[in-house]
Amino acid sequence: MKYHLVTLGCAKNTVDSMRLEQALRSGRHTAVDEPSEADLLLVNTCGFIDAAKDESVEVVRGLDATRRSDQLLYVVGCMTEIAVDEVRKAVPNVDATFGVEQWDQIAAAIGPADPRYDIPLTTIPVLGQPSAYLKISDGCDRPCTFCIIPTIKGAMHSAPTSRLVAEARMYAAAGARELVLVAQDSTAYAEDEGGRDGLAALLEELSAGVPDVPWIRLMYAYPGRVTPRLAETMAALPNVVPYLDMPLQHGSDAMLRRMKRPTLAKSRQSIDVIRKAMPDVTLRTTFIVGFPGETEAEFKQLLRFVEEQRFDHVGAFTYSPQAGTPAAEYGDQVPEDVKQERYGRLMELAQGISHASNKTMIGREVDILVESREPGESASGEAIVVGRTVRDAPEVDGLALVKGTFPMGTMVRARVDGALPYDLLCTPLASPAVAPAAATKPAARR
Template sequence: MKTRTLKKDKVNIITLGCSKNMVDSEVLSGQLAANEIDVVHESAKRDHNIVIVNTCGFIDKAKEESINTIIEQVSLKQKGKLDKVYVTGCLSQRYRDDLESEIPEVDAWFGTMELPLILKKFEADYKSELLGERLLATPQHYAYLKIAEGCNRTCAFCAIPLMRGTHVSKSIEEIVAEAENLVKRGVKEIMLIAQELTYYGLDLYKKRMLADLLNKLADVKGLEWIRLHYAYPHKFPMEVLDVMRERDNICKYLDMPLQHAADNMLKAMKRQITRREMEELIAAIREKVPGICLRTTLIAGFPGETQEDVEELKAFLQAQRFDRVGIFPYSHEEGTSAYDLVDDVPQEEKERRAQEIMEVQQEISYEKNQEKVGKIFKVLIDKKEAGRYLGRTEFDSVEVDNEVVISSDKKLTVGEFVNVKITKAYDYDLEGEVV
């Protein structure tokens, strides 16, 4: 008599949204693997029978993408191609009750802090001894390192505190141990992330400790680049800049979302800072760290924004000449204080304004890139595509910034550093040759 063999479960994790979600998925992967459960990340092979969708609930487009992905996976389940569909992350945290009634085919919904509950579905235990251990979804040579969770700010447009809670810092010891662990596995660059990096340590140590943390991380042998994402301008800890200037392996790069430049918009957004204060801060940053690359993020079409405000923002960009800029059309998010305001800028107009602002930045980016022609930069090789190598300088973060397209007769290795002379420059990318 033939006995039926039970096929072992295989889990595919799909991650949507930001790098913070990516880290959560990597930690979940590590926990499942430690419990001897077969797990992959965004596999196209379709040889898995369980899917976990890690959702984003940040703005309308992200929510739409998350819902479409859930529906796609539920459809595969209905066709018999999947046994289970689980959903976690920010969208699930924020809209769980509504989603449960609208998409009942999902087997279980989990919030952002419910990793142990997900593991229970697999009869797996949360292994606290796996401090910082995770299965990297990034290439081996770089990784994101989350230093805190949640946010204490009350920016009018932002729903993150609704989904991630208040600010909770990890200890310096825990972060350093995680960084050392990553370096042992071949990581050369870590990108520090949190909802707000510059608040780091206030809850644990009763003072801002980002500078102390950076000094400790800079001592980790083999860690060649440390990059800072999501600094908040209000009460910026200036001692961070001293460490950045003094330590060679801290990238001269700062990602500081400013959101707007018109004072009436900054006040309505509850940003706790004025245009003049931002200008003074930017000047001080550039004075303390000559040659620093400044990245910022802006919002177009916030309630009450006029064309005059847009002109002021464009003038601010022309005066400040940021190296990198990202822009989002405003998304009217329930639960935020801005939700009480009239969302009076039509979607099409928000997008038109965003485009108009980005055209100003595009010109600045082109001019700044032209200045790099003929100069030599240390470049980290990220990948090889269509016979050419793609890399980044210390002034560029993954996926959001410039790439350097490299021609080389000799074979280069992904994850190695090479010196590249820039030969051509475009709006957002550079070309160069190895020297």
């Protein structure tokens, strides 16, 4: 059977789609790019916030409106896990719905897997080349009052280390130059099996398992859970990059209490631990503005915290109530215009800090992982390619623009000539003969 899969939502959902594809391909089903060529239309939905739910319904509705009568339509994933009735109500003709992690059931529904046609793992494409996401655990045990994820995904459960190493090797064999470790809370890795410092042990296994992958990047650490062992392990491993994403959500203890998040002292402690072990670490964080009850004074505490810590990258969201979460029931919701105004002030401050941080890079030599498939053109007509340094995670942080034409996946040694608020402008040092990525040593650091 030919299937066309649409994936919505975050990087973690992209990984889920890979698992689904693995199950489908093992059953001899093949992917097609055009919906019109498919026997089965599949939508892997996102239900994280209302806007994501709306988008999911829109996509399903659009496919339903244009499909032929002989094409099946299945809706799967986060939104069908928590709000299957909404999907069914909006698009009653959907042929089947499945919740999260039901990949084998979906494959079984369209035809049993035939082991004779089992396709080796290495033929599965690396999504988002030259980077691949490695989902180390799913689910979450934390009590954050704004978040529906524990309801959708259930209790935290870790993937076995041996499977993760095998998966990492598969990506490396398929050409990945970067592995991005994702989870709802990466620092909880292996706690469900009674492990302590399981994440540090996993990094050691991965680093040794794929020594040719120059960048292993860690996302979604939980404040207060960055142990000295983890920070020192990150610092010591040659292919774990000096970068950490740690969502902190706010800079006021009163707000953090209402969110049921760790205290500011815990946030500061984790930042100190990581900066002590890696003085050149790039720190990314995210904040929620306009959470119920947020006063102007509390918001200013957040601004002061951002100024104090000078995060290299800041992402921000205006609070959006999620049905089924405690915070959605809080009485003192912040008006939308106030949320937007605070969001603007926070991002203006963060942008200035990001620009200053980028300016410190001018004149330095960096390794840039080329991401663009085709070269583009600068304003002055020069050929340029787009990539990233270790300071930037895929999809969420800035870019590095490099003069010249280099194939995707190449690691280019370059000098930083200019700094924009989020992006770097660079000139290659060894042009035009730049070693292909496979021959490149791990990025120099520290």
